Amino acid sequence: MNMQQAIKMTAAETALVDAYTAQIGDLPGDGSVLSVRDTLVHELRTAGLPTRRVESWHYTDLRTLLRAVPAADPTAFADRVDALVPGSTVLSIRNGQADLKGNPPQGVTVRSYVDSLLDGSAAAGLAVLGFDDAIGRINGGLVRGGLEIAVAAETTLEDPLEIQLVQSLGQAHTRFPVTFGANAKATVIERHLSTKDGESFVSSVSDVTLDEGADVVWIILQQQGAADTHLGQIRFDLGKNAKLHLFVINAGGKLVRQEIHGKTSGEGADFKLRGINLLGGETHTDVTFTLGHNVPHTTSTEIIRNVVFDRAKGVFQGKILVAKDAQKTDAKMACNTLLLSDDADLSAKPELEIFADDVQCGHGATVADIDHTQLFYLMARGVPENKARAMLVNAFVAEIVEELEDHEALVESLEEVISTWLDKHA
Amino acid sequence: MPAVQETIDQVRQIDVDQYKYGFETTIEVEKAPKGLSEDIIRFISEKKNEPEWMLEWRLEAYRRWLTLEEPTWARVSYPKIDFNEIYYYAAPKGVTGPKSLDEVDPEILKVYEKLGIPLKEQEILAGVQKSKIAVDAVFDSVSVVTTFKEELKKAGVIFMSISEAIREHPDLVKKYLGSVVPTTDNYYATLNSAVFTDGSFVFVPKGVRCPMELSTYFRINEKNTGQFERTLIIAEDGAYVSYLEGCTAPQRDENQLHAAVVELVALDDAEIKYSTVQNWYPGDKEGKGGIYNFVTKRGDCRGKNSKISWTQVETGSAITWKYPSCILRGDGSRGEFYSIAVSNGHQQIDSGTKMIHLGKNTSSRIVSKGIAAGVSENTYRGQVSAHRKAENARNFTQCDSLLIGDKCGAHTVPYIEAKNSTAQFEHEATTSKISEDQLFYCLQRGIPTEAAIALIVNGFVKEVIQELPMEFAVEAQKLIGISLEGSVG
Numbered sequence: 065m066n067m068q069q070a071i072k073m074t075a076a077e078t079a080l081v082d083a084y085t086a087q088i089g090d091l092p093g094d095g096s097v098l099s100v101r102d103t104l105v106h107e108l109r110t111a112g113l114p115t116r117r118v119e120s121w122h123y124t125d126l127r128t129l130l131r132a133v134p135a136a137d138p139t140a141f142a143d144r145v146d147a148l149v150p151g152s153t154v155l156s157i158r159n160g161q162a163d164l165k166g167n168p169p170q171g172v173t174v175r176s177y178v179d180s181l182l183d184g185s186a187a188a189g190l191a192v193l194g195f196d197d198a199i200g201r202i203n204g205g206l207v208r209g210g211l212e213i214a215v216a217a218e219t220t221l222e223d224p225l226e227i228q229l230v231q232s233l234g235q236a237h238t239r240f241p242v243t244f245g246a247n248a249k250a251t252v253i254e255r256h257l258s259t260k261d262g263e264s265f266v267s268s269v270s271d272v273t274l275d276e277g278a279d280v281v282w283i284i285l286q287q288q289g290a291a292d293t294h295l296g297q298i299r300f301d302l303g304k305n306a307k308l309h310l311f312v313i314n315a316g317g318k319l320v321r322q323e324i325h326g327k328t329s330g331e332g333a334d335f336k337l338r339g340i341n342l343l344g345g346e347t348h349t350d351v352t353f354t355l356g357h358n359v360p361h362t363t364s365t366e367i368i369r370n371v372v373f374d375r376a377k378g379v380f381q382g383k384i385l386v387a388k389d390a391q392k393t394d395a396k397m398a399c400n401t402l403l404l405s406d407d408a409d410l411s412a413k414p415e416l417e418i419f420a421d422d423v424q425c426g427h428g429a430t431v432a433d434i435d436h437t438q439l440f441y442l443m444a445r446g447v448p449e450n451k452a453r454a455m456l457v458n459a460f461v462a463e464i465v466e467e468l469e470d471h472e473a474l475v476e477s478l479e480e481v482i483s484t485w486l487d488k489h490a
Numbered sequence: 491m492p493a494v495q496e497t498i499d500q501v502r503q504i505d506v507d508q509y510k511y512g513f514e515t516t517i518e519v520e521k522a523p524k525g526l527s528e529d530i531i532r533f534i535s536e537k538k539n540e541p542e543w544m545l546e547w548r549l550e551a552y553r554r555w556l557t558l559e560e561p562t563w564a565r566v567s568y569p570k571i572d573f574n575e576i577y578y579y580a581a582p583k584g585v586t587g588p589k590s591l592d593e594v595d596p597e598i599l600k601v602y603e604k605l606g607i608p609l610k611e612q613e614i615l616a617g618v619q620k621s622k623i624a625v626d627a628v629f630d631s632v633s634v635v636t637t638f639k640e641e642l643k644k645a646g647v648i649f650m651s652i653s654e655a656i657r658e659h660p661d662l663v664k665k666y667l668g669s670v671v672p673t674t675d676n677y678y679a680t681l682n683s684a685v686f687t688d689g690s691f692v693f694v695p696k697g698v699r700c701p702m703e704l705s706t707y708f709r710i711n712e713k714n715t716g717q718f719e720r721t722l723i724i725a726e727d728g729a730y731v732s733y734l735e736g737c738t739a740p741q742r743d744e745n746q747l748h749a750a751v752v753e754l755v756a757l758d759d760a761e762i763k764y765s766t767v768q769n770w771y772p773g774d775k776e777g778k779g780g781i782y783n784f785v786t787k788r789g790d791c792r793g794k795n796s797k798i799s800w801t802q803v804e805t806g807s808a809i810t811w812k813y814p815s816c817i818l819r820g821d822g823s824r825g826e827f828y829s830i831a832v833s834n835g836h837q838q839i840d841s842g843t844k845m846i847h848l849g850k851n852t853s854s855r856i857v858s859k860g861i862a863a864g865v866s867e868n869t870y871r872g873q874v875s876a877h878r879k880a881e882n883a884r885n886f887t888q889c890d891s892l893l894i895g896d897k898c899g900a901h902t903v904p905y906i907e908a909k910n911s912t913a914q915f916e917h918e919a920t921t922s923k924i925s926e927d928q929l930f931y932c933l934q935r936g937i938p939t940e941a942a943i944a945l946i947v948n949g950f951v952k953e954v955i956q957e958l959p960m961e962f963a964v965e966a967q968k969l970i971g972i973s974l975e976g977s978v979g
Contacts, residue, residue, distance in 0.1 A: 119563065122905075388896065401908070406878065409909040416902040418921050421893035426920040431908040 071112045079133035081109050083235065084205055091208055093181035100190045104205040113198055120196045123379040123411045124350040129319055130293065134263045137234035142259050145230060148285065148481075149473045152224040152253065160209040160229075160236025160266075171219030171248075177210030177239050189241055189271055199297045199323055203237050203267040210239040210268075217245030217275065224251040224474065231288065233262045240270040244278040244306075251281040251471060256296070258289035258316075267295040274306035276330060281309045281471065285481065287316040290345055297323040302362075304330030311468070312351060313478065315342040315485045320349040327356035328364075339368040340461045342482065343376035343408070344489035350379035357386045357393040364394075369461050370401040372408040373489050382427070383415040390420050397427040402434060402460055454490050458483060515601050519630070519712055522579035528552060531684055534579050538653045538687075541660060551673040551683035558677045564840040565869045565901060566809050568745070568782065576747060578685045580630040580712040601629070601709060624649055626690045626706040630715055633688045638702065645701050647731075648693040652720050655691035662693055666724055670753035670790040670817070678749040678811075679786040682718045686751065689719035694729035694760075703959055705734040708748075710770075710781070716747040723753070725760035727793065732763040732959055737770050737806070743779045745808060750785045758793030758820065763801070765958050766814075770806035777836025777865075780808025787814035791823030791852075799826040800843065801957045808837060813871065815844035818852035818880075825854040828954040833866035833898070842872035842903075847883035847913070858889040859951050862898035873905040876913035883913040891921040892950055 073081070084091075084105045091101065113130060114121035142158040155174060156163040168174045180186035190207070192200040211227065227240060244250065258264055266288065274280055288294050294317040302308055314320055326335060335355060343349050355364055370378045384395045401410045414427040434456050442452035465478045522533050531552055535545040560571075582595055624638035626649065633651030642649050648659065656663050673683040690706045710717045725731050737748075748770065754762050764787075773780025783806075789798035800814040816825025827843040845854035854874065862868035868891065876883040891900035902919045924946050932942035955963050 391896075403908055403911045403913065406909075406911050408911070409907070411908075412904075412906040412917075414902075414904060414906075414917070414919070416891075416919060416921055417899070418891070418893065418901065419896075419899045421896045421898070421923045423893075424920075424922050426918070426922075427902070428919075429904070429906050429915070429917040431906065431913060431915040433911050433914070 071110070073109070073112065074127060076130040076133050077108065077112055077127075079135070080202060080206070081105060083133070083136065087206075087208075091206070092178045093184065093186065096184050096187035097181050097190065100187055101205050104190070104192065104201045108201055108205065111195075114196055118196050120352065120381070121198070122413070123381070124321055124348065126198060126321070129348060133265050133293075134234055140233040140260065142230040142232035145228065145257060145259075147226050147228070148253055148255060148477045149224050149226070151473070152226040154226045154228050155211055155213075157209060157211070157227065157229045157238055159232060159234060160238050162209055162211050169221060169223070169225075171216040172221070172225070173214045173216075175212050177212050177241070178208070180212055180241070181207070186239075189239075193299070193325055199267060199295045199321065200269060202295065203239065203269045203297070206235070206237040206267070207239045208237060213240065213242040215242075215244045215248045215250050217248060219245065219248045219250070221250040224253050226253040226255060229254075229256045229266070229268065231256070231258045231264045231266055231292070232260045233264050235265045237267045239268070242270060243273045244275060244280055246275040247277040248275070249279045251283070251474065253283045253285065256286045256288055256294060258292055261289055261291065263291040264289065265293045268297070270298045272298060272300040272308070274300070274302050274308055276304040277306060278303065279307045281311070281468065283311045283474070283478075284313065284322065285478075286314045286320065286322065287481070289316065290318060290347075292317045293319045295321050297325070300326040302326065302328045302330060302333035302335060305332035306330060307334045309336045310338070312337070312339045313342075313481065314340070314349050314351070315481060317349065318347055320347065322351050324351070324353040326354070327358050328362035329358060331359050331361045333362045335364040337364070337366040337368070338464045338467060339366075339380075340464055340482070341368070341370045341378055342461070342485045342489070343370065343378045344373040346375050348377045348379075350381070352379075353382040355384050355395070357384065357390045357395060359387075360389060360391045360393070362390065362393055364396070366397040367464060368399040369464055370399070370410060371457055371461060372401065372403050372410050373405050375405070375407045377408065378410045379412075381413045381415075383417060384425060384427070386418045386420050386423050386425060388419040391422040393420060393423040393425065395423070395425045399427075399429045400460075401431045402457060403431055404433065404457070454486060457490060458486055515597055515711055519580050519582055521577050521712070521715070524577055524714070525574040526576070526578060526685065530578055534685060534687060537579065537581070538656070540653075540656055543664065544656055547668070547673070548684050551680050552685075554674055555677070555680040555684055558680060560677055564811050564871070565867060566811060566838040566840050568809055571747060571782070573681075575714065577712065577715040578718070579687055580715040582629060601711070624702055624704050626651060626704075628688050628690075628706060628708045628719055630710060630712050630717065633690070642701070646695045646698050647700050648691065649704055650691055652686075652689045652691045652722060655722075659691075659693070662724070663691070663722070666722055666753070666755055668753075670755060670788050671751050671786050676786060678784040679751050682720060682749050682751045682786070686718045686720035689721045689750070691721075692723040692731060692733060694725045694731045696726040697728045699729070700731040703732050703734055705736070708735070708737040710746055710748065714744065714746070716749065719750045721750070721752040723762055723764070724755045725757065725762050727758040727760060729757075729760045733765070734959060735764070735766045737768050745780055745782055747782045747784070752785070752787040752814075754789035754798055756789065756791050756793060756796035756798050756823075759795050760793060761797040761799075762789065763799045763959070764789070764814070766802040768802065768804045768806050768810070772806045772835060772837050773808040775835050777808070780837075781806065783807035783810045783812060785812040787812065788817065789815065789825070790817045791820050791825060793823070794820045795822040796820050797824045797826070799828075799957070801828045801954065802830070803954070803958070804829065804831040804839060804841060810837075810839040810841050812841045813843055815846070816854065817846045817848065818854065819848045821849040822851045823849055824852065827854075827856045827858070828957040829858045830861070830951045830954045831858070831868055831870075832861045833868045834864045835866060836864070837866040839867070840869040840871055842870045844873040845875070845885055846873075847876040847880040847885070850879070850881045852880060853884040856885070856887040856889070857953055859954055860889070860891040860900055861894065861947070861950070862891065862900045863894040865897045867899045867901070869901040869903060870919075871903045873907070874915055874917070875905075875907035876910045876915070878909045880910050881912045883910060885915045887917040889919045890950070891919075892947070893921065893923050
């Protein structure tokens, strides 16, 4: 079968390719950047968006689910919002364009990603991760904003750095190459919001590198509108003894795919993923995770908690790969779901792919309703049923947030996000 | 801690060359011409004196098969199979169907004797401790003998080769054949529907508890032949049957294809227990030769409170592609899957199960134990799904992998899909080498390392071995011993 054979393009595919054609000459970057963009868009045109036949998109048939892509709306205006945690340094991106006002904290350099596109240094990073990297392809073809952030070695940031992406209708494609020097210590909040009820289409790729001994907490808080499409991706590479603690919270959007692709490149690296998916309404939210334990003596733990209401569909795919020589790997993954409606559904695919023998790897997955004994316990003490349910759902996800105990203000803000969402949906 | 050096050495030594059923028997055979075409299908159908409807059924499947593409999603790799280089029918000369034992070629009887399969009824009866097992022996493309038929008949149980059943009980076959695995199901099942040559047919009528274990023994003997067997087991309301299946093949340099289809139907309150000890020739230590075992097995819990239980011990085959599944259609039905998959040498296993919960209050349990050694690849692939209406569906899955050596791979790919809020699914998987704690505990009590490892491996698979019928448990334990345990004990 000839894969190059032209497919009949869907409305969304046509819209994406047209968006590229319409902006050609206007998108930042030429030479090598332009040639990568051309290739990516050509691939999109010939292969189309992935269907469920592509294993990594098994539960999210993007070709069918993505019905239309809203055109860019030059008149739409997005406002800044207050920082999630008071005192944070806010790096504001509005409708995909970075606003470089204000000075970054000591030890941090920030430059517009547009500059990297213009001087060609962004070209190498635009390559896709594989044939199934549809997000990398769409984003690489259409990216026209973002930030390049470098946290210098030995820098400790006291206050969080908030990358605030506010979207109002239309499309935005942003990218964030972020490097943390040796022993740098920081908390980054990547926050996606919409300010209008209309439909928007956002793709965002963060490319994070941690040098030896760096210690980073990275929060992705996605709270887009109920009609929005959000295609997010974070790539990371951990150096020797580097520590990355990644939190992903989805509490919005109609069609959401958050990909997390990382690898450990230095011994002693430690990765933690904590995910909370609050799914209600008609959302289809997919969190897809792959982690390559490529060198010996690295550890990871992943805990994903899903709460699924209404007609929502939740997907979690997690794959841990242990390379041939990565002895002494310790990797544990858990995906727990509270399925709270008969119209909702949840699919999970926790995979292990192991080529080293001296390892400890495991995964667990559960799907259940609220535990009736717990419910009974609370009700026996006079708590009304709906309140008891709310408490239990809240506790199910909030305990994940509590792991951030060193960041009290952050924990409070995230708990607030969770309880506001639950009050609205439960 | 990696497996101790002696273990690795011994695993390497033992490898797959220890295959003891690799002998070949020279028997005059009658073959269909090589290759696959409508004419070959007509030839097979004619050889078996099949009614017209059966031929049509086969031809329809064949036409469908021509439009299908070979699946590539499994984690196995092998050179492309040339389906026209295979003989689709090979029968010992003069044998068109099972006959009385006296008429069977003594050479064939010798084969089964060598394999340790009891075919003579008296012999079995003479053995005081042995319990009775009725055997259907399938040699290449035909069933050569079925034992204890008369005694089973008295109980109302029909146990015969499927070719005979097509002739003698066409209504039953017509009603159930293809009702669990339709001819359109998948590439290999469709191929099987077109060219299947023999297999077993079991019908246990209402309320009957089958008085003995039923068993089929598959043997591929002839060169370049594919074996395409079809098994159909029906348990009517309240019936019970336990069925065992064993397989071996001679040692050869070429790969041979075995694409079977097994269909189980359990009606109200019925129970079917299906056990397999799969020991096809796995290829030599360079990975040359061996059987490609591409099998579709599915059970349909059609009735209320019915139960289907699959137990498999997979030690043979160069490549295994096999997912014995349960469709839990009847309210209160239950599916079970117990598996030990041992891969060594260059073997590749991609096996697991599907539990499809459709009815209310259905439950399922999956226990899968994979042991990978040598340069083998061992994958568990499973699906558990609860349909919208599957209230109170319950599943527990446990898949553990044990790695011996650093050149093999163990993979786990479960698909968990819940569409009902009352469904309760639990899945856990682990991959590790032999636990240092356990080993230390044994050593500390004076058990030598090798014996301790043997003990632990044994314990690792015990849960599954226990599910096998007694007669098979012994064989299975021996087999694992040959494949691995001997290497460590």
